Amino acid sequence: TDLAAKGSSEDTKWFTILGSAPLRRVFEGAFNLPRSFAAIDLDQQVKTMKDKADRIFGSDTISQFTDPDKTEALIRRFLLQSEVSATVSPFARGAGALQLLQSTPQSAAAGVLSLLR
Numbered sequence: 001t002d003l004a005a006k007g008s009s010e011d012t013k014w015f016t017i018l019g020s021a022p023l024r025r026v027f028e029g030a031f032n033l034p035r036s037f038a039a040i041d042l043d044q045q046v047k048t049m050k051d052k053a054d055r056i057f058g059s060d061t062i063s064q065f066t067d068p069d070k071t072e073a074l075i076r077r078f079l080l081q082s083e084v085s086a087t088v089s090p091f092a093r094g095a096g097a098l099q100l101l102q103s104t105p106q107s108a109a110a111g112v113l114s115l116l117r
Helices: 010-019 021-030 035-039 042-057 068-087 095-103 106-116
Strands: none
Touching: 010 021, 010 042, 021 035, 021 068, 035 042, 042 068
């Protein structure tokens, strides 16, 4: 919230987040970005972060996190994504859906597939 309340430009705030290991970890986790994300061009990282923030929270600004509800939503999303990542291996993510597809009638399987898309 301190960073969000600063008078800096929004791009400066995003670059500050990318330069801070703890803040970067929270945003990358909340946005479910892969570990390889840090390897792409810095300007592209900012653009991606802005796009994700806009899609998830309705705005691409860091200033939106002066609102306690938005800050709480960001933290909850980070914690949820962290828990999912810790409990589900990348290979097992589709296993539940696959098991449902294999054990249900054809029409139910089509419904499950449409939900997954």
